[in-house]
Amino acid sequence: MAFPNESGAAQAVAAAQPMDRVRAIVESVLGVAVPGDETNIIGLGANSMELVRIINLIEDETGLRLRFEDVGFEPTIAALARNIEAAREHEAEAPVPRGDAREAEAAVPARSLPAVAGIRRNEGWPVVKLAGPTPPADAPGASVRAFGREPLALAQLAQLLETLRLPGEGQAGHAAYASAGALHPVQTYLYAKTGAVEGLQCGLYYHHPRSGELWLLAPDLVLDESLYEPLLNAPVYRSAAFALYLVSRPGAIEPSYGQRARDYCLLEAGAMAQLLRTRAPSCGIGLCAIGEFAFEPVRDWFELDDDQACLHSLVGGAVT
Incomplete structure (x- = not known):
């Protein structure tokens, strides 16, 4: 089975159903096929870094940011899909008024994970x-x-x-x-x-x-x-x-x-x-x-x- 690379994963699965879209992203990160939707991907070699990369790719495609603590204890394709739906429903419950949408979008900085680097920048100190x-x-x-x-x-x-x-x-x-x-x-x-x-x-x-x-x-x-x-x-x-x-x-x-x-x-x-x-x-x-x-x-x-x-x-x- 051929896996899309991470940078192209979102585009490659844009038209697929939610479960299939999640599967394509997960398999692109892990580089292995996932046997079933309820398979715990930790057993397939996933670690915390790879879970973060999966969450990032899901956000790139859906615009929804999953919380690590919501998926880290049950990292399966099915659980990720359920969390996407839950996040989408939560967003729908509190829509941004049309007149404020552009202002709200401008107020949110572009995502770059990590948003703040742990290492400082040199500001001219000796x-x-x-x-x-x-x-x-x-x-x-x-x-x-x-x-x-x-x-x-x-x-x-x-x-x-x-x-x-x-x-x-x-x-x-x-x-x-x-x-x-x-x-x-x-x-x-x-x-x-x-x-x-x-x-x-x-x-x-x-x-x-x-x-x-x-x-x-x-x-x-x-x-x-x-x-x-x-x-x-x-x-x-x-x-x-x-x-x-x-x-x-x-x-x-x-x-x-x-x-x-x-x-x-x-x-x-x-x-x-x-x-x-x-x-x-x-x-x-x-x-x-x-x-x-x-x-x-x-x-x-x-x-x-x-x-x-x-x-x-x-x-x-x-x-x-």
Whole structure:
């Protein structure tokens, strides 16, 4: 059986019945024939990325956007067709007045999934290029709550952050941690204290995971220990050389995963934190994960969207 390619799937099945139209789209994405309308396509090799691509193609053809959570638990051709009909009925229940249709259409931006990229654009901040070999895998080190006073070499920090590297646009390869739909909506920010990292100015940086660069957002910023719980966490931060903040960007994932987007961001942040802890010992770095951090007083320095949130943080320094 010949399958239409994804870009031409919508045109190739435009005149078919709804179930047949859905089948053609599903088979074009999976590259295999689906035995029956009630066959769960997960068993045929479909993953979350392919479900998103199917939803996108259905929207391209029908103009109806299915929610991932409505189809993800029962991914069959029949279920997709039922959801299309339900979405069409829901749209019919609340028609746009004729006089307002053009205005409503103009108010909706053109869809491009993900609608918001998880990776920031460079807006002219000073850039520090990081270069370092990919470190070997290690067993996770124990949490370190006291750090050496000697400055870290920039190469040590670069080696640690290299573990979060993503393949460039069009490049082969995979991230070392899981991300729902490979959308990577969790961003990494680094705060370096004065003189704590050789060759790195004090301040707040955004870590670009594809270019391996640090973008200086706020030079000479002081994040003091009052932002941390005073009894246990403030003393740890006081002796640290740097802090890492894992920040969600919901706009990069909500179009695909709806209400589950925050859960997936939290899972991704946990995977990133564990990966950093695993690699830190081979870099000569100790890390301590600290979940409780007063983020709101300093969030303006991060230059974030209103819906972004700090999910987790780690502080680190030289191993004593």
